[in-house]
Amino acid sequence: MSERTAGWVLKGTALAAILGCVLSSRSTASFPAQANPKEEFLRVSGDIGRPGGRIVIALRSEPKTLNPLISPDATSREVISTMQADLVHINRATQLTEPALAKSWKVSTDGLQYTLTLRQGLKFSDGQPVDVEDVLFTFRVYLDEAVHATQRDLLIVDGKPIVVRKVDAQTVTVALAKPYGVGERLFDGLAILPRHLLETAYKEGKLAQAGGLGTAPNQWAGLGPFRLKEYVAGQRLVLERNPYYWKTDERGNRLPYLDEIVFLFVPSADAQVVRFQSGETDIISRLGAENFSVLSRQAGNYRMVDAGPGLEYNFLFFNLNELGEKAPAEMARKQNWFRSEKFRQAVSLAIDREAIVRLVYQGRGAALWGPVTPGNPRWVNAAIAHPARSLDKSRQLLAEVGFKLTSGESGEPRLVDADGKSVEFSIVTSASNADRAKMATLIQDDLKQLGMRVQVVPLELRSLIDRVMQTKEYDACVLGIASYDADPNPELNVWLSSGGMHLWNPSEKRPATDWEAEIDRLMEQQLTATNVAQRKKFYDRVQEILAERQPMIFLASPDILVGAKKSIGNFHPAVLEPYVLWNVEQLYQRNGAENARR
Amino acid sequence: MKSPSRLVVCIAVLGALHLGVACAGFFAPYDPAAQDRAHPYAPPMRPHFVDAQGSFHLLPFFYAQELRAGSFDQYEENRARAIPVQFFVTGASYHVLGVLPLRMHLFGGGDAPLYLLGSDEYGRDLLSRISVGGQVSLLAGLIGAGLTLSIGLCIGTVAGFLGGWKDEVLMRIAELFLALPWIYLLFAMRAFLPLTVPPLKAFLLVVMVIAAVGWARPARMVRGIVLSARERDFVRAARGFGASNGYLLRRHILPETASVVLTQAAILVPQFVVAEMTLSFLGLGVPEPVPSWGNMLASLQHYNVLVSYWWMYLPAVAMVPFFLGYLVLASLLQGGDRTSKMDEALGEI
Numbered sequence: 037m038s039e040r041t042a043g044w045v046l047k048g049t050a051l052a053a054i055l056g057c058v059l060s061s062r063s064t065a066s067f068p069a070q071a072n073p074k075e076e077f078l079r080v081s082g083d084i085g086r087p088g089g090r091i092v093i094a095l096r097s098e099p100k101t102l103n104p105l106i107s108p109d110a111t112s113r114e115v116i117s118t119m120q121a122d123l124v125h126i127n128r129a130t131q132l133t134e135p136a137l138a139k140s141w142k143v144s145t146d147g148l149q150y151t152l153t154l155r156q157g158l159k160f161s162d163g164q165p166v167d168v169e170d171v172l173f174t175f176r177v178y179l180d181e182a183v184h185a186t187q188r189d190l191l192i193v194d195g196k197p198i199v200v201r202k203v204d205a206q207t208v209t210v211a212l213a214k215p216y217g218v219g220e221r222l223f224d225g226l227a228i229l230p231r232h233l234l235e236t237a238y239k240e241g242k243l244a245q246a247g248g249l250g251t252a253p254n255q256w257a258g259l260g261p262f263r264l265k266e267y268v269a270g271q272r273l274v275l276e277r278n279p280y281y282w283k284t285d286e287r288g289n290r291l292p293y294l295d296e297i298v299f300l301f302v303p304s305a306d307a308q309v310v311r312f313q314s315g316e317t318d319i320i321s322r323l324g325a326e327n328f329s330v331l332s333r334q335a336g337n338y339r340m341v342d343a344g345p346g347l348e349y350n351f352l353f354f355n356l357n358e359l360g361e362k363a364p365a366e367m368a369r370k371q372n373w374f375r376s377e378k379f380r381q382a383v384s385l386a387i388d389r390e391a392i393v394r395l396v397y398q399g400r401g402a403a404l405w406g407p408v409t410p411g412n413p414r415w416v417n418a419a420i421a422h423p424a425r426s427l428d429k430s431r432q433l434l435a436e437v438g439f440k441l442t443s444g445e446s447g448e449p450r451l452v453d454a455d456g457k458s459v460e461f462s463i464v465t466s467a468s469n470a471d472r473a474k475m476a477t478l479i480q481d482d483l484k485q486l487g488m489r490v491q492v493v494p495l496e497l498r499s500l501i502d503r504v505m506q507t508k509e510y511d512a513c514v515l516g517i518a519s520y521d522a523d524p525n526p527e528l529n530v531w532l533s534s535g536g537m538h539l540w541n542p543s544e545k546r547p548a549t550d551w552e553a554e555i556d557r558l559m560e561q562q563l564t565a566t567n568v569a570q571r572k573k574f575y576d577r578v579q580e581i582l583a584e585r586q587p588m589i590f591l592a593s594p595d596i597l598v599g600a601k602k603s604i605g606n607f608h609p610a611v612l613e614p615y616v617l618w619n620v621e622q623l624y625q626r627n628g629a630e631n632a633r634r
Numbered sequence: 635m636k637s638p639s640r641l642v643v644c645i646a647v648l649g650a651l652h653l654g655v656a657c658a659g660f661f662a663p664y665d666p667a668a669q670d671r672a673h674p675y676a677p678p679m680r681p682h683f684v685d686a687q688g689s690f691h692l693l694p695f696f697y698a699q700e701l702r703a704g705s706f707d708q709y710e711e712n713r714a715r716a717i718p719v720q721f722f723v724t725g726a727s728y729h730v731l732g733v734l735p736l737r738m739h740l741f742g743g744g745d746a747p748l749y750l751l752g753s754d755e756y757g758r759d760l761l762s763r764i765s766v767g768g769q770v771s772l773l774a775g776l777i778g779a780g781l782t783l784s785i786g787l788c789i790g791t792v793a794g795f796l797g798g799w800k801d802e803v804l805m806r807i808a809e810l811f812l813a814l815p816w817i818y819l820l821f822a823m824r825a826f827l828p829l830t831v832p833p834l835k836a837f838l839l840v841v842m843v844i845a846a847v848g849w850a851r852p853a854r855m856v857r858g859i860v861l862s863a864r865e866r867d868f869v870r871a872a873r874g875f876g877a878s879n880g881y882l883l884r885r886h887i888l889p890e891t892a893s894v895v896l897t898q899a900a901i902l903v904p905q906f907v908v909a910e911m912t913l914s915f916l917g918l919g920v921p922e923p924v925p926s927w928g929n930m931l932a933s934l935q936h937y938n939v940l941v942s943y944w945w946m947y948l949p950a951v952a953m954v955p956f957f958l959g960y961l962v963l964a965s966l967l968q969g970g971d972r973t974s975k976m977d978e979a980l981g982e983i
Contacts, residue, residue: 305937306935306936306937306938309937310937324938326936326938326939326942327937327938329706329707329938330937330938330941330942333942388671391671394671394674394706395671395674395755395756395757398706398707399706447727467917470936473922474755474756477756477922477923478669478671478756480922480923481667481669481756481923491832491921492921492922493921494917494921
């Protein structure tokens with residue numbers, strides 16, 4: 037079932053990619069016949085739905101904020117994505133850009149200037165019209181250093197911020213200092229903000245505090261399909277249909293179909309499964325493989341979908357920080373091992389990735405040898421070798437760098453380094469993530485066979501992050517990163533040696549090694565390369581270096597596992613965030629009777 | 635006459651159970667940490683007496699379990715491959731009572747894996763884990779109870795015997811400890827321990843903390859008895875004849891507390907086993923891959939395990955005879971006329 041679904045999704049993606057191009061060029065010029073001629077709608081394809089009804093979805097935690105400027109966590113992002121809209125949007129299914137608030141855009145021949153034309157008749161969810169001033173205000177805010185917008189870094193090209201200018205009431209130009217590899221993808225995720233509501237807060241320097249969950253519904257507006265209705269602390273967040281939304285279905289009906297979305301706050305994954313099973317919630321996402329099989333096994337009134345590998349990659353990395361004088365001697369000794377490339381390669385060769393996929397993800401995942409997952413076919417470097425697990429080769433590599441295999445007190449193998457010290461270290465992992473804890477336990481057993489004594493230390497996530505980023509008191513760590521876009525750019529701060537998420541050695545002043553310097557160069561080059569093929573060439577080389585030097589030992593990527601009641605129409609999960617809500621405006625309730633009862 | 639014999643039976647049964655756990659390595663067919671990645675979540679194997687040819691076997695045999703194609707936790711028996719039970723086989727090395735190294739196991743399945751109680755998510759034999767895990771859990775109970783009782787006895791005796799402001803101060807401290815939410819104290823303690831403490835050492839430290847927090851209740855009980863014993867006529871008489879404090883405590887007062895201390899011990903041991911299980915359940919006890927009943931039960935926190943694999947509940951079943959034994963012991967020690975029964979019981983032993 038899983039293979040069939042994945043195949044369907046892949047084929048669907050290819051087909052939709054072609055369709056997407058055709059549609060996007062056509063939709064920019066299309067005017068729905070029956071609508072107000074002043075309003076330029078975006079017509080989207082899909083099943084024609086039934087208006088009305090609501091869906092209930094559980095969230096793992098309360099969103100921290102509704103403010104798109106400072107959305108720090110996945111939950112906030114998910115909620116905000118249903119309330120805001122951007123100029124150009126990346127279609128989560130096709131992974132290609134399509135027009136959104138901007139009905140069309142042009143790139144100058146030198147690649148330095150974008151001209152974007154806004155749709156006519158756009159209105160915020162409170163009914164206020166949108167004009168170019170709102171767009172200018174939005175970019176001013178994103179670029180203002182005092183605001184600390186999370187998206188700011190992406191708007192700085194070659195050290196210089198982009199410049200946005202008004203041309204006429206519907207048109208703006210965006211000037212870049214250098215050609216930008218991402219192209220119009222730049223505009224995805226930049227929510228256009230309501231100037232009439234936020235300007236005062238911005239002038240007072242309080243913009244970051246705006247958009248808290250307690251905001252009164254009439255004090256908050258966006259251009260997304262839904263708007264704020266009610267928030268009950270600790271229980272739920274209710275959004276209602278935005279009556280001014282700018283998309284229609286193929287028959288010209290204004291979207292969204294649903295009247296309401298209810299987000300329930302259900303803190304544990306297992307409790308979410310129980311609520312879904314009992315029919316309390318309509319859609320479940322971010323499922324673990326084990327809960328997915330529980331739900332699949334017990335046939336119910338719902339459909340479970342394995343959307344294939346997502347973008348999350350899990351990895352093991354060692355502490356390669358420059359600890360300087362303050363480091364204890366023991367740590368320095370361990371770092372001598374960790375810094376040896378052959379040691380890291382030996383560890384990588386000894387890890388049974390196939391077992392990780394099978395035991396941790398019940399086969400619903402993919403083994404990884406690089407950071408780009410099979411869920412991202414456009415960017416993955418297919419030439420990267422997938423060496424099979426080999427303890428012999430691993431032992432050989434260790435012997436080459438002076439490690440010796442002896443036997444311990446009761447005859448078990450014991451690896452000692454050139455100084456005769458036995459190889460022992462600990463792997464920290466997040467206690468709240470059962471999958472990663474399991475991976476660490478499997479790795480522990482794999483490395484035992486090389487004679488390494490490994491302890492697995494589950495830590496509360498916050499203290500884990502603190503150890504890795506701040507105090508740097510750890511030996512090795514198993515973590516995962518889930519990018520929100522297939523493009524390499526959101527990963528910049530992972531791969532650049534100066535990046536804060538350069539986990540094995542964060543925020544280096546200058547690259548610690550030659551190959552890190554080379555990665556820095558390549559990432560900068562791909563950033564300004566003008567065409568995708570060139571960018572891909574640079575990023576392929578980055579993947580190659582990572583596979584060779586193994587600063588991170590890539591383990592596995594889980595499939596995106598979701599489910600929905602059979603009554604939900606247009607349910608087409610994607611492998612990009614938000615997995616199930618990316619087409620929330622098109623979701624609808626098929627069964628009117630059942631819905632009316634609730 | 636009847637009760638003492640019941641007491642003996644009870645103590646004998648408990649002793650046998652403990653001896654069994656102490657020699658867990660022998661009864662466990664496998665190394666409790668050994669992963670068999672081809673058999674995750676294998677259900678307990680069914681014993682068979684009649685083979686495919688219809689002939690009856692006096693000794694049960696088993697059929698190998700194989701994963702159903704395309705499944706990750708559904709098994710079927712391979713009727714073509716029978717596994718006879720072999721006795722006194724050589725296998726993984728272990729230590730009896732932590733010192734004597736041995737490789738002999740009571741039984742095994744030869745080349746084929748034999749999971750009498752099934753396997754866990756890494757394909758580790760549950761029977762081996764339950765028996766070896768009992769060592770950790772019970773040791774925690776015994777050490778914890780021993781420590782707590784010694785602290786409680788000392789403080790209770792001092793408070794009860796000396797009385798006055800010393801009594802007041804000690805008892806107020808005891809009340810403070812009673813009011814402390816010990817679980818948070820343990821969280822804090824565990825967070826302070828460095829990462830590199832070997833699992834068993836970290837665990838013993840934690841046990842000591844539980845013991846150090848738990849002394850208040852036994853201390854108050856001991857104090858009560860000492861307080862009343864101090865005023866008994868024979869104690870006063872002895873004091874009148876010039877007996878020293880040390881002599882009075884040793885000869886007259888402490889023996890009075892024996893029944894309370896023994897009963898408390900029988901109650902506290904299972905309590906501390908539970909404390910260990912709670913900690914391990916919350917991920918604060920012994921870490922992987924060392925088994926304990928608590929960290930084995932911790933996998934039940936996951937909904938899928940709870941509804942899919944019933945044999946993962948078995949560690950909870952394993953502790954039932956121990957708890958029952960201790961509770962029966964406690965009620966036998968407590969019931970009826972204490973002193974005379976204690977004398978009889980001690981006499982029989």
